[in-house]
Amino acid sequence: MPGRTLFDKIWDTHVVADLGEGWALLHIDRHLLHDLSGGRALNDIARRGLPVRNPELAFATPDHAVSSAPGRTAASFKPGEALHNELQRRSAETGITFFDLGQDGQGIVHVMGPELGIVLPGVTLICGDSHTCTNGGLGALAFGVGSSELTHALATQTLRQRRPKRMRVRFEGACGPGVGPKDLILHLIGKLGANAGTGYAVEYAGSAVRALSIEGRLTLCNLSIELGAKMGLIAPDDTTYEYLAGRRYAPKGAAFDRAVEAWRGLPTDPDAVFDREERVDAAAVAPTVTWGTSPEHAIAVDGIIPDPADAADPERRAAGLAALRYMGLEPGRPIAGTPIDWVFNGSCTNSRLSDLRDAAGVVRGRRVAEGVTAWVVPGSERVRRDAEAEGLDRVFRDAGFAWREAGCSMCVAANGERVPPGARSVSTSNRNFVGRQGPGARTHLASPMMAAAAAVTGTITDVRRL
Amino acid sequence: MDSFTVLAGVAAPLMRANIDTDTIIRIERMTGTTPEQMAPWAFESLRFQADGAEDPGFVLNQAPFREAPILLAGDNFGCGSSREGAVWALKYSGMRCVIAPSFGDIFYGSCFQNGLLPVVLPAAQVERLAEQCAGGNARVTVDLRQQVVVSPHGERMPFAIEAIRREALLEGLDDIGLTLKQDEAIAAFQARDRVARPWVWQPGQ
Numbered sequence: 001m002p003g004r005t006l007f008d009k010i011w012d013t014h015v016v017a018d019l020g021e022g023w024a025l026l027h028i029d030r031h032l033l034h035d036l037s038g039g040r041a042l043n044d045i046a047r048r049g050l051p052v053r054n055p056e057l058a059f060a061t062p063d064h065a066v067s068s069a070p071g072r073t074a075a076s077f078k079p080g081e082a083l084h085n086e087l088q089r090r091s092a093e094t095g096i097t098f099f100d101l102g103q104d105g106q107g108i109v110h111v112m113g114p115e116l117g118i119v120l121p122g123v124t125l126i127c128g129d130s131h132t133c134t135n136g137g138l139g140a141l142a143f144g145v146g147s148s149e150l151t152h153a154l155a156t157q158t159l160r161q162r163r164p165k166r167m168r169v170r171f172e173g174a175c176g177p178g179v180g181p182k183d184l185i186l187h188l189i190g191k192l193g194a195n196a197g198t199g200y201a202v203e204y205a206g207s208a209v210r211a212l213s214i215e216g217r218l219t220l221c222n223l224s225i226e227l228g229a230k231m232g233l234i235a236p237d238d239t240t241y242e243y244l245a246g247r248r249y250a251p252k253g254a255a256f257d258r259a260v261e262a263w264r265g266l267p268t269d270p271d272a273v274f275d276r277e278e279r280v281d282a283a284a285v286a287p288t289v290t291w292g293t294s295p296e297h298a299i300a301v302d303g304i305i306p307d308p309a310d311a312a313d314p315e316r317r318a319a320g321l322a323a324l325r326y327m328g329l330e331p332g333r334p335i336a337g338t339p340i341d342w343v344f345n346g347s348c349t350n351s352r353l354s355d356l357r358d359a360a361g362v363v364r365g366r367r368v369a370e371g372v373t374a375w376v377v378p379g380s381e382r383v384r385r386d387a388e389a390e391g392l393d394r395v396f397r398d399a400g401f402a403w404r405e406a407g408c409s410m411c412v413a414a415n416g417e418r419v420p421p422g423a424r425s426v427s428t429s430n431r432n433f434v435g436r437q438g439p440g441a442r443t444h445l446a447s448p449m450m451a452a453a454a455a456v457t458g459t460i461t462d463v464r465r466l
Numbered sequence: 467m468d469s470f471t472v473l474a475g476v477a478a479p480l481m482r483a484n485i486d487t488d489t490i491i492r493i494e495r496m497t498g499t500t501p502e503q504m505a506p507w508a509f510e511s512l513r514f515q516a517d518g519a520e521d522p523g524f525v526l527n528q529a530p531f532r533e534a535p536i537l538l539a540g541d542n543f544g545c546g547s548s549r550e551g552a553v554w555a556l557k558y559s560g561m562r563c564v565i566a567p568s569f570g571d572i573f574y575g576s577c578f579q580n581g582l583l584p585v586v587l588p589a590a591q592v593e594r595l596a597e598q599c600a601g602g603n604a605r606v607t608v609d610l611r612q613q614v615v616v617s618p619h620g621e622r623m624p625f626a627i628e629a630i631r632r633e634a635l636l637e638g639l640d641d642i643g644l645t646l647k648q649d650e651a652i653a654a655f656q657a658r659d660r661v662a663r664p665w666v667w668q669p670g671q
């Protein structure tokens with residue numbers, strides 16, 4: 001029998017029934033629910049008169065539509081209050097664990113899931129959110145679903161899925177100074193395009209990936225969907241097991257040892273074959289930033305804004321020209337030095353403790369530039385407490401950053417927190433779409449270090465030159 | 467779910483790559499609204515100008531295309547966020563079919579859950595359809611039974627679709643109903659899995 005990939009091994013263990021033509025009824029081991037889609041799905045299931053099949057495998061928390069203002073309550077953002085209350089009430093009715101504002105456990109779903117040990121290697125995990133792929137950083141098969149599929153999974157603990165193709169991306173070598181997982185993945189999307197991963201489950205491998213912490217691996221997998229891939233994953237190793245040991249919902253004692261033994265069999269076999277292979281020289285990747293309104297509009301920070309008129313494909317040309325107009329940029333100029341108005345450090349991409357440490361390292365001893373509004377929004381209540389315990393909040397506050405409460409905040413503008421129309425923001429989030437951070441907002445995606453560098457200089461800046 | 471067999475009508479060309487689901491429906495329009503109420507907000511950032519007036523340059527604001535049941539789009543249509551509101555906004559604006567060279571995976575799957583047909587055709591064919599439909603009075607036919615799109619000039623463009631999805635759409639079948647019938651298989655799987663992977667079943671123990 002030919003070797004199998006990490007993906008194949010997880011998929012095969014979860015097939016409840018073969019539906020033919022590559023389709024399977026797939027068992028789902030974990031659900032994460034959030035305020036924007038979770039309550040709606042639980043209402044839907046109640047309306048159909050169906051029970052939640054395995055509530056003990058589901059975990060809920062409000063993140064999208066909550067205010068991140070210091071001292072916030074569920075009522076601070078009015079339109080979100082009903083969503084919060086609905087999720088809380090429906091979770092209680094169905095027996096789903098709910099982490100409320102102010103509790104250890106509340107936070108952006110994809111920050112909360114790993115940090116509580118809810119996400120484990122080899123599990124299937126879904127959430128009504130496309131960045132569920134983040135959780136693949138722990139070796140889980142995790143993917144986002146729409147509302148109908150969410151209802152389906154809550155009612156049946158399964159999904160009808162088509163087996164995707166398999167792609168492997170190997171990042172080899174060591175990242176240079178000022179370069180991290182965010183740069184690697186933006187670089188990859190810039191190189192392959194925002195739909196290169198469509199129809200694939202993408203495994204990230206190579207020495208640069210092995211060297212990443214779990215938090216870095218979560219960042220890398222987070223942008224899989226921006227490459228077009230519903231699923232991105234990384235084989236578990238000792239780094240993974242050390243990270244999981246002792247976490248609240250991870251297995252304990254003998255059960256943990258038994259699990260680790262099983263997890264050691266998950267990595268891709270040496271003779272396994274992928275449908276597509278890509279390789280990136282990590283040492284050659286520069287700090288990367290986007291110039292347009294698709295994550296594929298990514299360039300090295302010391303690069304030149306490209307001219308979309310050079311694009312061969314007419315649809316990409318049209319999209320590129322519209323992007324430049326929206327962004328208020330001219331082709332042929334260096335991207336570095338572009339003046340900015342806002343900085344957003346946060347989101348499920350880059351709001352974990354190590355991200356905040358990276359940003360604080362750049363900020364320490366400096367001040368936010370005149371005319372720039374800069375926010376730090378920790379990804380979870382736990383991250384906020386840990387960061388405060390080591391004094392990171394002081395570093396940011398002393399420099400003139402706003403230090404806020406955990407949630408999605410300005411990543412998505414579903415909570416009243418927006419970049420104003422026409423303003424230019426360097427953001428550590430994952431989407432630079434038109435209006436994503438608010439109508440008319442202009443978003444440049446970058447790493448926490450690059451965002452911090454922009455905050456203190458007031459322009460898009462190569463962090464290596466600071 | 468609504469079934470889909472044959473559809474003939476005006477097709478609106480929106481030929482731009484990477485139209486994301488944030489563009490199809492803004493997130494604020496999904497809080498406190500029913501799926502039906504999302505329709506007027508479809509493509510909000512393209513449809514309206516900064517002062518709130520309709521942008522006459524946007525294709526769906528132009529008379530022949532306002533009620534178009536078919537949309538022609540560029541590569542990677544519906545990429546980005548998993549929000550099913552993107553499908554609801556299109557569906558309740560009267561759209562039943564989107565034709566593009568490729569789609570975002572999650573959007574593509576959600577279409578089938580709502581009786582919308584996403585058709586993948588080669589870019590050159592979609593471009594041709596867009597040219598032939600530019601005036602607004604040409605009609606395109608989409609026949610799911612025969613798996614073919616017929617252009618206004620009569621060109622037949624066959625498309626591929628998985629049988630399992632085609633059947634469900636032709637019949638208007640509901641996935642949840644189908645899966646609930648497999649309850650025994652699910653229970654048997656779970657019983658086996660509790661023994662094989664006990665750590666999955668008792669979070670925190």
Ligand code: SF4
Binds near residue numbers: 064
């Ligand atoms: S932080 Fe942004 S991308 Fe992540 S779950 Fe929240 S809204 Fe989605």
